[in-house]
Amino acid sequence: MEINKYPIELLMRTTGYDVSKYDDSFLLSTLQKRIFETNSKSMENYFVFLEQNSLERAELIESLRISYSEFFRNSLTFAVLERIIVPSIVMKRDKTKHKDVRIWSVACAGGQEAYSLAILLEEISNGDKAQGYRIFATDQSETQIHDAVNGQFPSASLNNVSLKRLKERFTKHNDMYAIKPELKENMAFSVFDLFSEKMTCPPESIYGDFDLIFCANLLFYYKDDYRKSILHKMRNSLAVGGYLITGEVERDILLRYKYREVYPYSAIFQV
Numbered sequence: 001m002e003i004n005k006y007p008i009e010l011l012m013r014t015t016g017y018d019v020s021k022y023d024d025s026f027l028l029s030t031l032q033k034r035i036f037e038t039n040s041k042s043m044e045n046y047f048v049f050l051e052q053n054s055l056e057r058a059e060l061i062e063s064l065r066i067s068y069s070e071f072f073r074n075s076l077t078f079a080v081l082e083r084i085i086v087p088s089i090v091m092k093r094d095k096t097k098h099k100d101v102r103i104w105s106v107a108c109a110g111g112q113e114a115y116s117l118a119i120l121l122e123e124i125s126n127g128d129k130a131q132g133y134r135i136f137a138t139d140q141s142e143t144q145i146h147d148a149v150n151g152q153f154p155s156a157s158l159n160n161v162s163l164k165r166l167k168e169r170f171t172k173h174n175d176m177y178a179i180k181p182e183l184k185e186n187m188a189f190s191v192f193d194l195f196s197e198k199m200t201c202p203p204e205s206i207y208g209d210f211d212l213i214f215c216a217n218l219l220f221y222y223k224d225d226y227r228k229s230i231l232h233k234m235r236n237s238l239a240v241g242g243y244l245i246t247g248e249v250e251r252d253i254l255l256r257y258k259y260r261e262v263y264p265y266s267a268i269f270q271v
């Protein structure tokens with residue numbers, strides 16, 4: 001189905017929110033969900049409703065800004081990271097002047113991905129303070145960064161966290177699990193829009209040189225040109241031999257752009 005240009009212009013006019021960057025099929029499936037949720041009989045009826053109803057405009061924009069995440073999302077990716085990639089990076093960094101492993105989680109949502117990485121790094125360095133790491137976790141959404149810094153999670157997002165990790169890294173308050181403060185010591189959270197023309201990587205990181213860049217479950221929202229501009233930024237911020245990680249559902253995008261997947265189906269790429 002062809003997307004009618006009307007809602008794009010309407011949305012941009014009424015909200016100032018630029019939906020023109022979004023991939024057509026993502027935009028269409030989001031609109032279809034909203035049509036269903038609002039019991040609209042057709043797309044035309046939905047557009048009339050949308051124009052008259054500011055709450056629905058906010059709902060639609062919220063649906064476009066999907067912030068769903070979970071700990072250790074994509075089990076194969078995390079298994080390869082834990083057993084092969086992160087130990088090899090730690091060894092490589094250990095032989096260099098700048099020993100800290102450097103990681104950027106570029107669309108960290110509520111921090112689940114970044115904290116999962118911190119747990120891995122703590123386990124692999126086995127409490128050895130000499131083997132440091134820095135994790136820079138960014139997102140365009142202030143609300144998401146606020147939640148990430150807060151570090152409190154409902155049990156539903158912790159399904160992939162083992163009981164051992166739950167005990168070691170979290171404290172339970174009623175139905176919520178809070179990240180222990182010591183896990184935050186090597187992490188920096190900040191608001192960062194990947195389309196910012198002024199910045200190529202988080203200012204707190206001073207320079208890029210990242211061993212790992214996680215750019216997961218974000219590329220598929222955007223049109224091809226925007227994906228390419230995001231990937232260009234990532235490539236320029238990677239250390240020599242560094243790895244770029246996407247969501248497992250986004251592997252095809254990188255394979256199409258001729259990125260080399262280091263282990264089949266892992267969603268871990270090298271440039």
Ligand SMILES: C[S@@+](CC[C@H](N)C(=O)[O-])C[C@H]1O[C@@H](n2cnc3c(N)ncnc32)[C@H](O)[C@@H]1O
Pocket residue numbers: 065066067068069070073106107108109110113138139140141144192193194195215216217218247
């Ligand atoms: C589905 S979440 C992915 C979270 C996590 N990376 C994961 O895979 O579980 C997508 C996140 O991308 C963020 N995002 C979307 N566009 C962005 C942009 N242009 N710059 C930075 N973050 C962006 C959203 O705010 C949202 O938190």
